[in-house]
Amino acid sequence: MADPTQEIFRGLEGVLVATTKISKVDGLGGVLTYRGYDIHELAAESTFEETAWLLAEGELPTPSQYAAMTRTLAAHLAMPDTVLEVLRQLPRTAHPMAIMRTAISAYGCTDTSAEEITVEAWKRVATRLVAQIGTIGAAAWRLSQGAEPIAPDPSLGYAANFLYMLHGKRPTEAAARILDIALICHADHGIPASTFSGMVVGSSLTDLYSAITAAIGSLKGPLHGGANERVLVDLDRIGSAANVPAYMREVQSKKLKVMGLGHRVYKTWDPRAIIFKKIAETRAAKDPDIARTFATAVALEKACLDAYAEKQLYPNVDYYSGIVYRSLGIDAKMFTPIFAISRMAGWTARLIEYLPNNRIFRPRGKYEGYDLRAYTPLAKRRI
Amino acid sequence: MADPTQEIFRGLEGVLVATTKISKVDGLGGVLTYRGYDIHELAAESTFEETAWLLAEGELPTPSQYAAMTRTLAAHLAMPDTVLEVLRQLPRTAHPMAIMRTAISAYGCTDTSAEEITVEAWKRVATRLVAQIGTIGAAAWRLSQGAEPIAPDPSLGYAANFLYMLHGKRPTEAAARILDIALICHADHGIPASTFSGMVVGSSLTDLYSAITAAIGSLKGPLHGGANERVLVDLDRIGSAANVPAYMREVQSKKLKVMGLGHRVYKTWDPRAIIFKKIAETRAAKDPDIARTFATAVALEKACLDAYAEKQLYPNVDYYSGIVYRSLGIDAKMFTPIFAISRMAGWTARLIEYLPNNRIFRPRGKYEGYDLRAYTPLAKRRI
Numbered sequence: 001m002a003d004p005t006q007e008i009f010r011g012l013e014g015v016l017v018a019t020t021k022i023s024k025v026d027g028l029g030g031v032l033t034y035r036g037y038d039i040h041e042l043a044a045e046s047t048f049e050e051t052a053w054l055l056a057e058g059e060l061p062t063p064s065q066y067a068a069m070t071r072t073l074a075a076h077l078a079m080p081d082t083v084l085e086v087l088r089q090l091p092r093t094a095h096p097m098a099i100m101r102t103a104i105s106a107y108g109c110t111d112t113s114a115e116e117i118t119v120e121a122w123k124r125v126a127t128r129l130v131a132q133i134g135t136i137g138a139a140a141w142r143l144s145q146g147a148e149p150i151a152p153d154p155s156l157g158y159a160a161n162f163l164y165m166l167h168g169k170r171p172t173e174a175a176a177r178i179l180d181i182a183l184i185c186h187a188d189h190g191i192p193a194s195t196f197s198g199m200v201v202g203s204s205l206t207d208l209y210s211a212i213t214a215a216i217g218s219l220k221g222p223l224h225g226g227a228n229e230r231v232l233v234d235l236d237r238i239g240s241a242a243n244v245p246a247y248m249r250e251v252q253s254k255k256l257k258v259m260g261l262g263h264r265v266y267k268t269w270d271p272r273a274i275i276f277k278k279i280a281e282t283r284a285a286k287d288p289d290i291a292r293t294f295a296t297a298v299a300l301e302k303a304c305l306d307a308y309a310e311k312q313l314y315p316n317v318d319y320y321s322g323i324v325y326r327s328l329g330i331d332a333k334m335f336t337p338i339f340a341i342s343r344m345a346g347w348t349a350r351l352i353e354y355l356p357n358n359r360i361f362r363p364r365g366k367y368e369g370y371d372l373r374a375y376t377p378l379a380k381r382r383i
Numbered sequence: 384m385a386d387p388t389q390e391i392f393r394g395l396e397g398v399l400v401a402t403t404k405i406s407k408v409d410g411l412g413g414v415l416t417y418r419g420y421d422i423h424e425l426a427a428e429s430t431f432e433e434t435a436w437l438l439a440e441g442e443l444p445t446p447s448q449y450a451a452m453t454r455t456l457a458a459h460l461a462m463p464d465t466v467l468e469v470l471r472q473l474p475r476t477a478h479p480m481a482i483m484r485t486a487i488s489a490y491g492c493t494d495t496s497a498e499e500i501t502v503e504a505w506k507r508v509a510t511r512l513v514a515q516i517g518t519i520g521a522a523a524w525r526l527s528q529g530a531e532p533i534a535p536d537p538s539l540g541y542a543a544n545f546l547y548m549l550h551g552k553r554p555t556e557a558a559a560r561i562l563d564i565a566l567i568c569h570a571d572h573g574i575p576a577s578t579f580s581g582m583v584v585g586s587s588l589t590d591l592y593s594a595i596t597a598a599i600g601s602l603k604g605p606l607h608g609g610a611n612e613r614v615l616v617d618l619d620r621i622g623s624a625a626n627v628p629a630y631m632r633e634v635q636s637k638k639l640k641v642m643g644l645g646h647r648v649y650k651t652w653d654p655r656a657i658i659f660k661k662i663a664e665t666r667a668a669k670d671p672d673i674a675r676t677f678a679t680a681v682a683l684e685k686a687c688l689d690a691y692a693e694k695q696l697y698p699n700v701d702y703y704s705g706i707v708y709r710s711l712g713i714d715a716k717m718f719t720p721i722f723a724i725s726r727m728a729g730w731t732a733r734l735i736e737y738l739p740n741n742r743i744f745r746p747r748g749k750y751e752g753y754d755l756r757a758y759t760p761l762a763k764r765r766i
Contacts, residue, residue, distance in 0.1 A: 004387045004398040011742035015387040021752030036753025045758055062764050085472045089465055094492035102488040109477035191748050193587045201580045201597050204604025214584050214597030221587025223743045359394035360606045365574050369404030370419025375428055381445050
């Protein structure tokens with residue numbers, strides 16, 4: 001490997017920037033663990049609240065810790081008036097992630113102890129951020145639809161309360177559990193651009209809100225969040241499983257990219273895709289529209305695996321998650337915000353992990369510009 | 384140099400992440416150039432408006448380009464109602480940088496073409512951001528003082544208009560020119576954490592406002608912006624040049640850090656410090672309070688160079704700039720915001736420079752956590 005002080009490490013691909021005990025991705029084995037626990041087990045048995053605690057604290061909570069933590073989360077669900085008023089000022093046409101970015105930044109302005117930069121203080125802020133981001137996300141959606149935000153119901157679980165604030169009616173237990181699993185699955189995954197954005201910002205020992213505001217702004221980008229939204233656009237355009245062969249001919253002749261298939265790290269099934277596919281299948285059994293989209297996705301998955309065997313184009317987390325969200329009545333515009341709501345747990349856990357051995361990120365650019373040249377006064381320049 | 388895929392590059396110290404033609408820092412020679420022009424020449428002959436153009440476009444503007452650019456800047460000075468209303472909602476107690484972070488994020492929400500990710504679109508946005516950040520900074524300050532924001536006067540130059548919006552009266556030509564030079568001096572300096580924060584966020588091809596919001600949040604941190612504010616606190620505490628010897632004994636016995644002296648890159652005078660020292664001297668000649676602080680600074684500078692000869696503790700940009708700002712009647716709380724206002728030129732120029740060969744930043748963490756372990760249901764955990 002070349003010397004990174006001489007050669008440019010574009011995108012820092014493969015470069016180690018920190019040690020971590022939070023999550024581990026085994027791309028060849030298709031295994032994702034949070035703090036040593038397999039994502040399949042967590043999806044089957046845990047809750048998002050517990051997973052957020054696990055990521056932050058390193059161990060599963062005891063029953064009393066669990067009870068205390070859910071009480072704290074519930075206590076911070078309601079939005080401060082300042083944040084709600086800021087949300088009301090923002091144009092409805094704005095990108096929902098831009099609105100969340102602004103609202104979280106405004107939320108930071110309301111915290112009079114925001115400048116306390118310690119692990120203990122950041123853990124307190126992290127819990128509040130996990131609580132708030134769902135409320136902010138749901139309110140942003142409702143305001144964009146010309147509807148009034150709905151106050152949280154702290155008696156509900158986190159996922160159920162989010163669906164309640166989003167749709168204005170209490171979700172079924174099944175729907176709430178499905179969103180709960182989705183939140184578990186998206187809570188952490190190495191150091192992608194959003195997490196790294198937060199780490200770089202936080203490394204100047206600025207407040208946690210600044211770092212999270214950056215992470216939201218990064219996740220917003222099309223190279224990062226938002227792939228599941230584009231998967232659905234493609235599946236809708238294809239229309240049915242019967243149209244997949246024709247679509248594949250188009251893909252092959254025009255060398256189109258099929259969204260949601262293939263992954264930089266996973267060279268087999270993304271374990272989260274397995275979880276989402278299973279859920280999508282159960283939802284398809286109850287709804288003919290979802291069934292048609294699901295059948296299209298299955299056919300396209302098979303066609304791509306057959307056509308590009310050497311490329312290992314297995315489904316990633318984005319491939320079936322959009323179908324699942326749609327089956328819960330969630331608009332595609334909210335897919336990336338839900339990713340942000342879930343990832344808040346991982347972002348904050350990683351920022352807190354980096355803090356005790358913090359080192360400010362200060363890389364270099366390789367100068368390839370002009371040598372020293374003399375200034376010409378404005379009047380003497382060519383017109 | 385070690386292999387960055389095996390060994391952790393803490394803080395990415397010395398690691399090259401991009402090529403650049405924007406600014407060059409020669410730490411041994413004490414030379415800073417923007418696009419090949421020496422900072423001394425720019426400080427003597429250029430304006431902030433011209434410097435911002437130079438950083439973005441690579442060449443000094445022709446007379447007609449200069450005229451067009453100042454017209455465009457002037458046209459975007461006024462704050463949209465949305466941004467002003469958001470500012471009014473935020474608590475006066477909030478950190479001015481947190482307020483600017485929120486206001487710029489809100490400003491992004493008002494741009495219906497924010498998602499246009501091209502060099503041309505970003506150049507348009509960059510000009511607006513340079514125009515707005517001064518207006519936002521001045522308004523944030525006035526609101527924090529319980530005063531009404533003052534609408535910009537587009538007939539004034541950028542620096543003069545900022546002082547006008549800040550203090551509510553037109554500055555002298557000398558004062559405006561001093562701030563103009565200060566803005567030129569802070570406009571770019573390699574890839575510090577704030578600039579890198581913006582680049583990492585921008586690398587997901589999100590909007591420019593998201594990237595700049597991140598940069599502001601990063602600059603806010605005490606390891607980055609804000610050193611000149613702390614220099615003044617120290618100088619005020621020392622009180623006079625006569626007290627410097629006693630203070631030096633304290634510094635040496637308690638191994639205190641003297642703020643504003645020494646620099647990671649410059650092993651001689653920071654060229655910007657030379658510029659600020661000269662200005663501070665002229666200001667000291669007119670004001671006995673400034674004269675006392677300046678004399679204290681000069682004595683402390685000399686004492687530290689004598690006491691720590693081997694450490695090369697030459698003044699950096701922060702050492703005399705606080706004295707200069709104070710001589711303009713600017714409160715210390717506004718020092719970092721003014722840094723942000725100036726650096727907006729560099730941040731946007733570097734983000735635009737990175738865009739055509741964009742590569743998303745996705746480093747790795749070295750996993751040192753638990754191996755796979757089995758999940759224990761909540762009821763079976765120790766209480």
